[in-house]
Amino acid sequence: MTIIVTGGAGFIGSNFIFHMLKEHPEDRIICLDKLTYAGNLSTLKGVMDLPNFRFVKMDICDREAVYGLFEEEHPDVVVNFAAESHVDRSIANPEIFLETNIIGTAVLMDACRKYGIERYHQVSTDEVYGDLPLDRPDLFFTEKTPLHTSSPYSSSKASADLLVGAYHRTYGLPVTISRCSNNYGPYQFPEKLIPLMIANALADKPLPVYGDGKNVRDWLYVEDHCKAIDLILQHGRAGEVYNIGGHNEMGNIDIVKLICKALGKPESLITYVQDRKGHDRRYAIDPAKIHGELGWLPETKFADGIKKTIEWYLTHKDWWEEIVSGEYQTYYEKMYGGKM
Numbered sequence: 367m368t369i370i371v372t373g374g375a376g377f378i379g380s381n382f383i384f385h386m387l388k389e390h391p392e393d394r395i396i397c398l399d400k401l402t403y404a405g406n407l408s409t410l411k412g413v414m415d416l417p418n419f420r421f422v423k424m425d426i427c428d429r430e431a432v433y434g435l436f437e438e439e440h441p442d443v444v445v446n447f448a449a450e451s452h453v454d455r456s457i458a459n460p461e462i463f464l465e466t467n468i469i470g471t472a473v474l475m476d477a478c479r480k481y482g483i484e485r486y487h488q489v490s491t492d493e494v495y496g497d498l499p500l501d502r503p504d505l506f507f508t509e510k511t512p513l514h515t516s517s518p519y520s521s522s523k524a525s526a527d528l529l530v531g532a533y534h535r536t537y538g539l540p541v542t543i544s545r546c547s548n549n550y551g552p553y554q555f556p557e558k559l560i561p562l563m564i565a566n567a568l569a570d571k572p573l574p575v576y577g578d579g580k581n582v583r584d585w586l587y588v589e590d591h592c593k594a595i596d597l598i599l600q601h602g603r604a605g606e607v608y609n610i611g612g613h614n615e616m617g618n619i620d621i622v623k624l625i626c627k628a629l630g631k632p633e634s635l636i637t638y639v640q641d642r643k644g645h646d647r648r649y650a651i652d653p654a655k656i657h658g659e660l661g662w663l664p665e666t667k668f669a670d671g672i673k674k675t676i677e678w679y680l681t682h683k684d685w686w687e688e689i690v691s692g693e694y695q696t697y698y699e700k701m702y703g704g705k706m
Contacts, residue, residue, distance in 0.1 A: 367484075368394045370441045372426055372474065373448030375405035377554040378489070378588055382447065385592040387413055394418045396439055398432075399448070400425045404555045408685065426470035429477075436481040443599060445487045446474055449523065456519035457643055467522035468529065475533045475541075483540065485599055488530045490545045492584070492609070493520035497646030500582060503615075506652035507545075509607045516644045531605070540604040544595055547611045547651045550671065551588035552678045556686050560672070563622050564679045565686060567631045577641030579619030582648040586612030587666035587674075597660045608660075611651025614668040621672075628676050 369386065373379040374397030383395055399405045401423055413419045424431050426448045448470060450456065450463045471488065478486045495507045496514030513528075515521040533539040550560045563573050594610045602608060619636075626633050656662045666674075679686060 367442045368439055369443045370396045370398055372398045372446045375399035375401060375407055375409055376447060378549055378591060379447035380409045380553050381588045382592045382595060396420045396422060398422050398424050409553050426474055427465055429473050432473050432477050436477045442484045444474060444478060444483060446471060447489045456517055460518035463518050463522040468525045471526040471529055475539060478539060479537055486539060486541045487599060488543045490523050490527050490543055492545050492547050492649050492651050494524040494527060494545060498648040498650055500647050506650045507609060508652050509609055509655055516646050534605045542598050542602045543607045544598055545609050546591050547584035547586045547649055549586050549588045549591055551675050556689055559618060559621060560675060561679060563625045564676060567625055567629050567635060572637040573622055573635045574637055574639045575619055575622055576639060576645060581618050581645060582615050584611050584650050585614040585616060585668055586664060587671035590664045590666050594656060594662045597662050601660050608656040609651045609653055610656060611653040612664045615650055
């Protein structure tokens with residue numbers, strides 16, 4: 367089987383490629399990535415020379431280039447990780463999120479229609495559901511929860527989800543959608559909470575925490591997420607949405623304090639900064655559907671996953687130090703410099 371993985375040089379996409387090459391060595395994986403700020407080709411250096419792997423630098427919004435790749439490779443499956451995904455960046459510049467996350471998704475599905483496909487899978491987010499109140503721990507997102515977005519990012523992802531569903535109903539395109547909770551693990555771009563706090567703590571720099579730090583997220587180890595998508599590709603029903611949650615709800619401030627403790631750093635490094643506009647308070651997923659239909663449950667307890675993640679960043683400083691010393695540093699100063 368030939369599988370196109372878009373956004374495969376990013377955090378979750380690269381981990382998915384590693385998973386598929388390990389678990390399905392008979393398949394051919396084609397990684398399509400534009401290599402924006404969050405795409406890092408060095409992440410894929412361990413697989414670049416494999417005979418069943420190919421990397422293609424390409425923008426999913428480039429219809430002619432995408433069609434040319436489909437014409438050449440005739441893929442059986444497309445898994446779309448390609449997305450602008452950072453909420454703060456979407457607030458600063460919404461347009462690129464609309465282009466990549468909506469138009470890019472349409473281009474990919476049009477290519478699937480034109481050249482034929484066994485499955486198109488859209489990787490989405492729990493953020494399309496909006497948020498839940500902190501004082502209602504009994505409430506969870508299910509696949510039937512109405513879409514109620516808070517940011518340009520989540521609005522663009524919700525729009526893409528609706529488009530995917532429409533292509534299934536109108537054209538009969540065999541699609542599936544997964545909506546995951548917050549991922550963590552190796553190769554995550556260091557503007558996200560966990561790697562940012564690890565990198566800053568190691569450098570004894572301030573640890574910027576939005577608002578009161580009590581925002582709650584459901585944390586999912588990236589390897590568990592990859593296994594879930596693999597199962598959906600194999601056994602998921604076309605036209606269905608599957609929520610993928612980690613059963614690991616934690617407040618942001620608790621995560622930061624845990625990282626301080628693990629690294630032997632003082633909590634005095636924690637600096638509360640002006641809250642993000644429209645900041646969602648709580649995300650929590652009920653993964654009963656994917657468990658009931660496909661038998662999936664998260665395997666990694668947060669205590670184990672965060673330990674493995676911290677260890678990875680300690681032993682792969684060359685990977686993330688190169689990032690934080692370049693263009694990202696300018697962005698970081700713009701986002702946090704005036705708030706501390």
